[in-house]
Amino acid sequence: MSTVRPRSSLLACGILLVLALPRISHAQFQQFEGQKIAVIRFDPEQQPLDSSELHQILPLKAGEPLRADTVRESIARLFATGRYADIAVDAEPYQGGVSVTFQTKHAWFIGGVRDAGKIDAPPGANQLASAGNLDLGQPYTEPKLHEAEAAQQRLMELNGLFRPTLHPVFEWDDSDQQVNIHFEIDSGPRAHFAQPVITGDMKVSFERILKSLKFRRWIIHTWKPMTQTRIQEGLDGVRNLYLKQNRLEAKVSLDGVKYDAETNSATPSFHIDAGPHIDVRAIGAKLSNHQLHKYVPVFQEHAVDNDLLVEGAQNLRDYLETEGYFDADVQFKQQRVINDEARIDYLIATGDRRKVTAIVITGNKVFDTNTIRERMYLRAANFLQFPHGRYSENLVNRDEDSIRNLYQSNGYRDVKVTHRIENQTQPGKKIGGVAIYINIEEGSQYRVGKLTVTGIDSLERAKVLDKLSSIEGQPFSEYSVALDRDAILDQYFEKGFAQATFEWNATPAAEPFRIDVSYAVTEGGQEFVRQVIYTGNRHAKPQLINRMLELNPGDPLSPLQMTDTQRRLYDLNIFSRVDTAIQDPDGQTNRKYVLYDLQEGHRYTMRIGVGAEFARIGGCQTCLDAPAGQAGFSPRFSFDITRGDLWGEGHSITLGTRVSTLEQRALATYTWPRFRDNPNLTLTFNGLYDNARDILTFSYKRVEGSIRLNQQLGKGLKLSWAYTNRRVSIDQSTLKISSLLIPLLSQPVRLGLISGSIIEDHRDDPVEPHKGYYFSADLGLAEHFLGSQRDFARLLVRHSSYYRLSRRFVLARSTQFGEIFAFHYTGTAFDSIPLPERFFAGGDTSNRGFPELQSGPRDLDTGFPIGGTASFFNQTELRFPLIGENIGAVLFHDMGNTFDSLTDISFRVRQRSLTDFNYMVHAIGFGLRYRTPVGPLRVDLGYSINPPKFFGFNGTEQQLLTAGVNPCATPGNCTQTGVSHFQYFFSIGQTF
Numbered sequence: 001m002s003t004v005r006p007r008s009s010l011l012a013c014g015i016l017l018v019l020a021l022p023r024i025s026h027a028q029f030q031q032f033e034g035q036k037i038a039v040i041r042f043d044p045e046q047q048p049l050d051s052s053e054l055h056q057i058l059p060l061k062a063g064e065p066l067r068a069d070t071v072r073e074s075i076a077r078l079f080a081t082g083r084y085a086d087i088a089v090d091a092e093p094y095q096g097g098v099s100v101t102f103q104t105k106h107a108w109f110i111g112g113v114r115d116a117g118k119i120d121a122p123p124g125a126n127q128l129a130s131a132g133n134l135d136l137g138q139p140y141t142e143p144k145l146h147e148a149e150a151a152q153q154r155l156m157e158l159n160g161l162f163r164p165t166l167h168p169v170f171e172w173d174d175s176d177q178q179v180n181i182h183f184e185i186d187s188g189p190r191a192h193f194a195q196p197v198i199t200g201d202m203k204v205s206f207e208r209i210l211k212s213l214k215f216r217r218w219i220i221h222t223w224k225p226m227t228q229t230r231i232q233e234g235l236d237g238v239r240n241l242y243l244k245q246n247r248l249e250a251k252v253s254l255d256g257v258k259y260d261a262e263t264n265s266a267t268p269s270f271h272i273d274a275g276p277h278i279d280v281r282a283i284g285a286k287l288s289n290h291q292l293h294k295y296v297p298v299f300q301e302h303a304v305d306n307d308l309l310v311e312g313a314q315n316l317r318d319y320l321e322t323e324g325y326f327d328a329d330v331q332f333k334q335q336r337v338i339n340d341e342a343r344i345d346y347l348i349a350t351g352d353r354r355k356v357t358a359i360v361i362t363g364n365k366v367f368d369t370n371t372i373r374e375r376m377y378l379r380a381a382n383f384l385q386f387p388h389g390r391y392s393e394n395l396v397n398r399d400e401d402s403i404r405n406l407y408q409s410n411g412y413r414d415v416k417v418t419h420r421i422e423n424q425t426q427p428g429k430k431i432g433g434v435a436i437y438i439n440i441e442e443g444s445q446y447r448v449g450k451l452t453v454t455g456i457d458s459l460e461r462a463k464v465l466d467k468l469s470s471i472e473g474q475p476f477s478e479y480s481v482a483l484d485r486d487a488i489l490d491q492y493f494e495k496g497f498a499q500a501t502f503e504w505n506a507t508p509a510a511e512p513f514r515i516d517v518s519y520a521v522t523e524g525g526q527e528f529v530r531q532v533i534y535t536g537n538r539h540a541k542p543q544l545i546n547r548m549l550e551l552n553p554g555d556p557l558s559p560l561q562m563t564d565t566q567r568r569l570y571d572l573n574i575f576s577r578v579d580t581a582i583q584d585p586d587g588q589t590n591r592k593y594v595l596y597d598l599q600e601g602h603r604y605t606m607r608i609g610v611g612a613e614f615a616r617i618g619g620c621q622t623c624l625d626a627p628a629g630q631a632g633f634s635p636r637f638s639f640d641i642t643r644g645d646l647w648g649e650g651h652s653i654t655l656g657t658r659v660s661t662l663e664q665r666a667l668a669t670y671t672w673p674r675f676r677d678n679p680n681l682t683l684t685f686n687g688l689y690d691n692a693r694d695i696l697t698f699s700y701k702r703v704e705g706s707i708r709l710n711q712q713l714g715k716g717l718k719l720s721w722a723y724t725n726r727r728v729s730i731d732q733s734t735l736k737i738s739s740l741l742i743p744l745l746s747q748p749v750r751l752g753l754i755s756g757s758i759i760e761d762h763r764d765d766p767v768e769p770h771k772g773y774y775f776s777a778d779l780g781l782a783e784h785f786l787g788s789q790r791d792f793a794r795l796l797v798r799h800s801s802y803y804r805l806s807r808r809f810v811l812a813r814s815t816q817f818g819e820i821f822a823f824h825y826t827g828t829a830f831d832s833i834p835l836p837e838r839f840f841a842g843g844d845t846s847n848r849g850f851p852e853l854q855s856g857p858r859d860l861d862t863g864f865p866i867g868g869t870a871s872f873f874n875q876t877e878l879r880f881p882l883i884g885e886n887i888g889a890v891l892f893h894d895m896g897n898t899f900d901s902l903t904d905i906s907f908r909v910r911q912r913s914l915t916d917f918n919y920m921v922h923a924i925g926f927g928l929r930y931r932t933p934v935g936p937l938r939v940d941l942g943y944s945i946n947p948p949k950f951f952g953f954n955g956t957e958q959q960l961l962t963a964g965v966n967p968c969a970t971p972g973n974c975t976q977t978g979v980s981h982f983q984y985f986f987s988i989g990q991t992f
Contacts, residue, residue, distance in 0.1 A: 038097030082587025160226030249275035324388030327351030356389025411475025414443035449509030455521035496556030499524030576601035616851035627863030752787030838867025849923025849944030856898025
C-alpha cells in the first residue's frame, strides 16, 4: 500500500519551501540563478492537470530567467490545486540554459467506502461505513484510515463485538486519483451481558434495577446478547423506574463495559444517584397526573431547574387558556429537600371560565378579512371543534406577527397591529365571553424607486434581471429582496459560480414612500466539470446510469444539476443510496471531478398486508334469500414480491397476490420504465388470474393478459394506451338469476380490447384535496379483428372538483358517467354484453344509498343485480372539521343509478313498478373522518330516500330451475323485498 503525505496548507508549504527546496541546494540556485529557462519538464509525464492548466498556473515560464522565489511560488500554486501530495524540483544545464524538472507525487481522494463480510448486525454495514467518516471526495490519508478503523472498532464494541477483524482493501484509480476502500470484516462472536456492577446511591433494591435493565430473558433468566440499543433501553428503563417513584433528579450513567474474553461476556458498570422524591402538585385547579406529566417538562427531562419549572408554568397557562380560563395565573413554589422529600407546588388561579364569542378585525383595507383569518390561530367558540374557542396571549402575539409579516411583505413597512380584549357578560349563563378586537393601522405602501444592479458581467444581464421581484414601481419589502437574492445566486450557481455573493442596500428616495435599492453581485470564479465519476454499480449498466446524468465534461459545475442527477438516479428505484460530492472541493482549480457513490438496494422486495372489509357483502353463496346483501365480514391477506433491476436496465417484475373470502387474485407485472430512452414513457406487461364472488349474483374467473403504455405529458397530465385480451367464465352453479337466462349469461367469453385513457389531476392534495379538480376518461373498443367474441365500445368518464368555501368548509363534488355500446349483435343489445363486463356500481364510491355493487337492473325472478350498460352518479360532500384538528365530518348527498341503456337514463325519483330500475336513487347521510398519516379513516352512514323494491324468490336454486317461466306468477314463490333505507361503510381515504 502506497504511503502519501497529508496535503499541507499553503502557508505550511511556503515555509517548508523557503527553508529547503527538495534536491536543490542554495549553491545550485546561486549557480543557475538568472539563467534562461530552456525547458520545463514534469516527471511523471502524465500529470493530474493537463498542459494548458499547468501553463496557466505556473509563474515559471520557458525563456525567462530562473529565480528561486518563482520556483517557490510555482510549487505553492501546484500544491494549492490539491492534486499533489509531494513535489520536488531538479535543475540542470541544458542547451546553454537550464532545464527545470518538477518531480510530483499526486494526491489521493476518497471514493466509495463499503463494509462487507461476516457482519453480525447490529451494527449494519451502512452504520459501520458512516461511523468511519471517510467522506466522498475528501483527501485520503493514512491517519484518516486509522481513525476510521478505530471508529468502526468502537462501534462494534459498543454492540458487544469485542473480537472483530477489519482488513481494508484498496482499489486505486490513477486516472482519477481516487481510491475506493472496502473493509472486509469478520465481526466475531457477540458477547453476552454479565451481571452488571452498580455503584452510587440507589435507594431501591438491586433486583428491581436489574429487572428494569432487562438484560436477562424472561422466565429462564439467561443473559441477552449485548447491543448498543439494549444498553440505551436499559438506561431508559432504570430512569423510568425512578420516574415512577417521582425521583425526577435521578442520574443514571454508564461508566464502562468490562469484557471477559474467556467467557465472552460483558459486564457493564452503572453509577446511580437516585435523588429525592419530588412531588409535583397542582393547587387551585383539578389537573390529572397525566396532564402534569404532559405539560411540565421536568418529567421528560429527568431534571429539575428553574427554566424547566418556568416552562411548565407557561405550558399550564396555555392549556388552561384553551379550556376557557383566559385569566389563568400560574406560579410555582419549590420547597427544600427534607428527609429525602421535596415538593413543587403549581399555584393556579383559574379565574372565571369564558369562551371567545367574537374575533373582530378592523382597519384592514388592502386585504380582506378572510385572507387575514387564514393566517390566524385564534378561533371563536365553535360547537364540538373548539367549544371555548382558541385563545392565549402567545397565540395573540403569534397572530399579530403573522398579520404584520403579511403587510410588510407587500410593502407596508409602517404597519401597526394591536389588540384589545373585551370581557362580555352573558346574562343567565355561568360562562362569560371574551371578544378579541384586532386593529390594523396599515400605513402607506412603500415602492421601489430606482433599482441599481452591479457586478453582472459573465451572465446575460437581461435574463438575470427578468427574474427579480423588486422592480421599479413594485412594493418594496425585505422579503422581496430575499427572493431576488435567491433568484440571482441560483442562476450563478447553476452556471458554476460557486463563490458568488450578493449584497444589497436600501436608501430613501427623493419621492415620499419610495426606496432606492441597489444590488451588488460578486461573481467569483467559474468552475467546470472535469469528469463525472460513479462507483458502486454492481448490476446496473453504465449505459443506464449515463442516461441519467445531467452533467458532462466541460459543463458549468451546477449544484442544481448535481442534485437533479441524484434525484434521477433515485427515481430508477434500484439504488438505496446515492451520495454525491465534488472531489477536493477546496482545491484551487476551476475544473472539478463530480462524484456519485451508488449503493444498489435489494433486488428482491416483499410486501405483506392484512386487512378486512365490513359491509353488506355477505349472504349464502348458494342461497336466494338475500338479493340486497347481508352484513358480512371479509378478512383479506396480500403478498407481493418484486424482482428489481432486471438486465441491469432498471426493469422489474412483480407478482402480487390477494386472498380473501370474496376474491383470490394473482397479478404478474413486468415494468419497462423510460421506454425507448424517454423518461415520460413506461411500458408494462400484465398477466392476471382472478376468481371472485364480490358481485352477489355470480362468481367468475378471469384470465387476462395486457400490454400498456403510460405517457406523462406534463404536471398532472397522463395518457395511457392498452391492448387487453381476456377470457371470463362464470360459475353456473353460483348464478342467482332466472333459469332461462343461465345458458345465455354463463357462457365463457373471450374479449380483445384496445383502450386509451387520459388523467388530469390538479388537486392540491391527492389524499385530502381542498381545491382543484380531477378528470379521467377511458375509452375502449372490443372487436372481432382484435380477437374478441363480442363487439362493443365502452366509455367511462369521471370529473371531481373541490372548492374551499372558507377556512373550515370544503365543498367536494364528483360526477361519473359510463356507457357500453354494443354492435354486430344478435338478439338484444343488453343481452349481447357479457355479464362480467357490465357496470356494477353502488356503494361508498358511487352511491351510498346502495350496498356495494347493488345498483341498477335486477333479475325479475330473484331480485339479484344483473348490471347495466349505462351509469350516471353524482356525489356531493360538505366537509368540515368537527372536534379538534384531527376529527372531521361530512354531510353528503348521492344520486344516480345503473341503467339498462343510455336511452333509459332518467332523472325520475319514483320507481314505477317492481320491474322498473331506471330511475335516480337519492341518498343523504353523515360521515366521520379521522386524520391518519395514510389518509382519513372514514365511516359513512347513509339513508336512501327512494331505494328500489323488487321480488325475491323464496325457494332454493333447485326450485328456481324447476319453477319454469315467470316463477313469480305462482303465488307464494316470490316475496316483495328491497334495498334497505340505511347503509353503512368503513374504509380509509376520502370518498373521491
